[in-house]
Amino acid sequence: MSPVLLFWLAGSGLIGLSVYGLIVNPHPLCKLLALNLLGSGVFLLFGVIARRGASAGLGGDPVPQALVITGIVVAFSATAIAVALLLRLHSEAGEASIDEEEDGQP
């Protein structure tokens, strides 16, 4: 079993797990965590593709690796905004929840 296949399978599993968590986890922080997990799974698969493209004496294709680095930073930015939103929501509403109690504000 090559690491390429192995980590591809792991990445797929991680994506599945995080999709599940994203759907059912009620707290936005948990959703955020699942999103980060989803991101890491996608990045891991990109890494596998980079590893697949190892050639010319390099251990992996540098382009996907560079893109993953950019992706990680972008994902972190999203996390930072989300955490700030979450905490502000928590302090405004006493609880951070994105489920609306009733539809359409009165």
Add this chain to the structure above:
Amino acid sequence: MIFAIMAMILLPLAMALLLLSPALRPVVVRGLGLAPLPALLLAAAACGGSVSAFTFPGAWRYVLDQPGALMLGACALLWIIAGFAASTWLAGRGGRGRFALWWLLTLSGSLGVFVAGDVVSFYALYALASLPAYGLIAFDGGEAERRAGRVTIAAALIGEGLILAALVLLVVHAPGQGLAITPLVAALPSSPYCGVIVALVVIGFGLKIGLAPLHGWMPMSYAAGPLVATAVLSGATSKAGLIGLIRFLPLGEAMPVAGGIILAAGLISALYGALLGLTQTNPRSVLAYSSISQLGQMAAVLGAGLAAGAREAGVIVAFYAVYHVLIKGGLFLMLGTQGRRIAAWQLGLAGFAALGFAGLPFTGGALGKLAFKDLTASGATSMLFSLAAVGSTVLVLHFLRLVRAAAQDPKPQLLSPAAWIAAVIAATPLQWSLFAAVTGASANSALRPEVLFDLAWPVAAGAALGWALAAAGTQLPQLPPGDIGARLIAALERQAGRLASAVVRAETQAHQWPVSTLTLAAALILFVALQTVFGPR
């Protein structure tokens, strides 16, 4: 002339814009009666039978032909009369700017629709003639008026939808014909969807003219709102539906089946309206049913024309419509004077004019009926038309009785009697002067004894029947305005409400996070699965 057309459509819109300025508002309100003036000039120039067309940059096209000009002239006259009446009525009233706005918008569409020569202009002006009516009906009213307005506008919107479908089908299946109505309609009989298009046209415009069983909204609508508005809505804007039928039915082409169906529907409407009108106690509703009956007869004539491939049916119907415009508008205006006493001579005048709907000799209506004869001469049809005339007579008598007996209106609207008298008096000479131009026959032919007899017997029979009914004290059942149509509307309202609530509930479910994300995952799987199953190999 091109400027006259522009002026006719744009002047009311420009006046509506001027309403934005509080300083000019009273001036505009005072000038409501002047807004239709260009139309009057235009109509005078073209009712002789010439056809002129103008194409503006883009695909905008305007056509002035005889049917259009006839109705245009009559409607313009009614708008002018009603406009002056409205100005005086509005003086010092709150919200007059609003009323004037809706008035002017409806006016622009209602007149413009008679000259629209391409499908887009027609659709736009038709919508302009229909939708702002809401504001006129619901003006200063309570919940009942607003409901009437809502129902009217719902009917208008549904009609618009059907008409749009018809127009697009016309365009799609006549490739390369552009958007002008004439070539499109000429290509209609060869279209694979001819039946569908004709059905859409008939139902769409049938809604506007209250063809039974699509008439439910009409009595509701005419029973609500200020009478000065009802006068123009019943007199003028309902003719937008008529011009629609004239323009979009391929009248030159003999289509016996479609024509027969329209003829039947029109006749049913004519008789139905006359009969059901007798069950009404509100004069306004009675007039509405009379409209259903009259417009039904006009549709029937169009149907007969379509069946026979008689192009002149359009002109003939338009000619009769002139009378209907002025008299129906006039009668509604008369109801608006009920705060004062209606003198006996006034009632007599109104009766004389209204019996024109039944073809009373010497009225303008009689000339219209006479013009029908060319197309409705065959035995059964002719009998049914005569029967409709009998019904109209009874209905008119019923109306007059109701007016005479009516108690003082608790909320008198106090229109000047001059308005309705002007409208009613104008109608008959107008018809006489136009008769020759329309039918090609001399107006004197209407005075021949056999013709007079033909016209008179249904009126006499109707009068006798009406007298008999009254003498016997027959009490017809009283039905709510709109009868089964109103029931249908109420049921639709309920169902629509229920459906909307269900949709809103479903939407509320769908925008829950878990549902939405789950749907997203499902959509993803479905999408990829579909791609893989059906995808290119």
Add this chain to the structure above:
Amino acid sequence: METAFDIVLALLLLGVGGWSVIARNMMTAVIVFIAYGLLLSLAWVRLHAIDVSLTEAAIGSGATGLLMVIAAHKVAGDTKRVVQLSRGFHALAAVFAALVAIGIAALAFVLPGEPVSLAAPVLARLPESGLGNPVAGVLFVFRSFDTLLEKVVLLLALTGVWALARDEDWGGVPGLRLFPERHSVLGLLARTLPPIGFVFAIYMTWAGADVPGGAFQGGTVLAAMWILVMVAGVRKAPRVSSPLLRLAIVTGPVVFLLIGFLGFLTPGAFLAYPEGFAKPLIVAMEIALTLSIAVILGLLIAGPPKGEDAP
């Protein structure tokens, strides 16, 4: 042996990742997630992506984890669930998620046989820039436009975080306070560690041109030092309206943009480097970026400004 290690690592990734998804307690989930991040950076090493591994450890696990720990600490009391999901819904979600996972996994076997790679073209053109690290080459030469935009993303993230301040707190200092009073032991760490971290960060940035490392990793280390100092209460965070702070924030992007526009003059294309000056320009840019990234990351973690006396 290596395969066995990989298998264990992959299973651990799945296990730990799954744990963080299903953990009941939010703090547990977050801490497990941090551990997951560290395992993931190991996986990146196994995939011969050292640069990514460093970034994952620093940002994906470290900075993200820190943010989440703070958040989990503050919202620990949220237990009320508005939407009660039925068992069937859970099952349905599991089925769909599994389908997605299986679908993706299946692709491993159907990806077009011959792997594609841009490694050779990258290596062929890398010498023009004078850089030794191909990943840095992609980030700062071939796809520097992405990197430039990524800096704008960071600026925007900062804006997004600051947007959540209360109006009356605006202009104040970010409210990163974990301990009610100054912590003497932590203070010791905050006084001792930063010099070491500072040196290390500079090294990482400098070395990034040729070996794994670079502005981002260096910046993260710097940011970590700064946060340590702020948390320990050794130094207060600056006011967000402080001009000096603003200068530090925009230095990196400004230098980046300037160099980008310089490309218009010579050799004639945006973000192209003049012949022979590529490396010095890139290093200058990286140094400026390190500073900005450190400050921005620190501020992102510190959160929106709070009133000065707010607890």
Add this chain to the structure above:
Amino acid sequence: MMPLQALAVTETTPGGALLVLGIVMTAVALVGLIGLGGRGARAIVIAALLFQLYVSVRVALMVAGTQSPLAYVVGGFHPPLGITLRADGISALMMVVSAAIFLGAAAFAWKDFAQPKGKPESRASLIFWTALLAMASALNLLFTSSDLFNLYVGIELLTFAAIPVAAIKGGADTLRAALRYLLFAVFGSMLYLFGIVLLYGAYGTLDISGLAAQLQPNAATLTAAGFVTVGLLAKTALFPFHLWLPPAHAGAPAAGSAVLSALVVKGSLFLLMRLWFDTFPTLREPADMQLLALFGALAVIVGSITALRQQRLKLLVAYSTVAQIGYMFFVFTLAPKDAGALIAETAWTGAWTQVVAHAFAKAGMFLAAGLAAEVLGHDRIRDLGGLSSRAPLVVLAFALSGLSLMGLPPSGGFNAKFMLLVAALAEGHWAWGAVIIAGGMLAGAYVFGVLARMMAEPAAGASLKAVGHGRQWIALGLSAVAVLMGLLPLEPIAFLAIGRAL
């Protein structure tokens, strides 16, 4: 390793640098805004947006003049290593539209987000202007970039710029909406990103035209197309993935709502259309495209009915956006790869007309709704009475926008719906035709409902404030553009086909 196919190399065209400037100058202004700490914020913003309008118009003129797209190779590195910018007809069109609406929104927000005199920089001002510039920059990036990963950064940039605007007011409801928006949008972009990963794995390039040239319908490509599409659907807020749109758009300040509804949702939609018509044209399978159209149809019907039932004006307008987005998805099925050229072109033009007309109409409508709320102090539809006497221009702006949304001529909305309807009926898509018509009727109902309320007498005890004429004219101007678009001929517009092989 597979040899990379020799691809037609795109070279920088004359004027290509304009594309870079269109993206970067707003970014420069953004950096300046943060660096200067709010000093001269509005001057910087207006200068940047004016410059952007200039660039956009220049690009459009050059594209129209040469009848060919503009291109720019960033840094001189060609794909697959580097990134190329490319502006064809639709890019140029959208650049101009977006620049114009941004200017309008900025002018509208001029007073609301002024820097208080003699006080330290205010939060709202810095945040709003920064986010506005970032949105402008990101949208131009989305309209012109032809690198899929670059576009990923672009859509994220757009989202991150939209969030602060949605959250700037700061109430619990607003924050909740913004958080939903963020989480869902990031979910969408992760799916999109995975699609890109697969494409890179299969072809070793992320360049749109490079991909199009070597595209094969293998499993990886089909899956990638699915992920990319569904990810973008989430970002576009197509029903039933609209959970974030109404509260987020209704909760933003008026100028922000206008931009969010008019342009921001179009960013990902643009990308979706770009992908399906330029990158995966051969994969356009009827079954999948019908699925998209089905979602679109549901959006039209459900969005309109829900709008009809709203009690808040801004929510109504937001739900109307949900409905109007639906129309644009008919293009996927109405411009099939094997349809007659004329019909496909008609559908294509109809869809873009809808995009543009909706952008102007909705911007005008949101601004009008904002002004209405300002005049009345609330936005309950039930109590809108008196608006027509106090601020008639606002009512007029609302009515003109409504005209376009209803699809009544003359208006861009009518042109769009007419052309889509022509395509639908010509190809026998009766159901979609019926939905297009029904959507117009429902829009008529909700627009009329609001107008009737606006024209009513003021509620007892209502105190109406005056609002400036300038802002009323801005709302009116944007709405008027939507209406004036109705003067365009009802036929395919050649400009929209420049640089494409439809």
Add this chain to the structure above:
Amino acid sequence: MADLFTILAVTAGAVLFLAGTVGLLRFPGTLARLHALTKVDNLGLGLVVLGLMPQMGLLAAAKMLAVWLLVQFSGAIVTQILARSARGEGER
């Protein structure tokens, strides 16, 4: 000889890691768990570093030593903090 030393030292370190992990999982209470953890930090890592030193050049060995020292330092402090907060607030 050096190899043997390496094997012995790294094995010993690994055993300590194992023991520490078991302790972390099995011990009751935060303080007891910290107790287990610190052994791993100090001695376990120390032995591993010590064992690996002969296998490397001087510079690498110095680097590893530096790593160990840093871990010592931060470990001690973090343990302090954890212990304090555990005592102050009790366990969550």
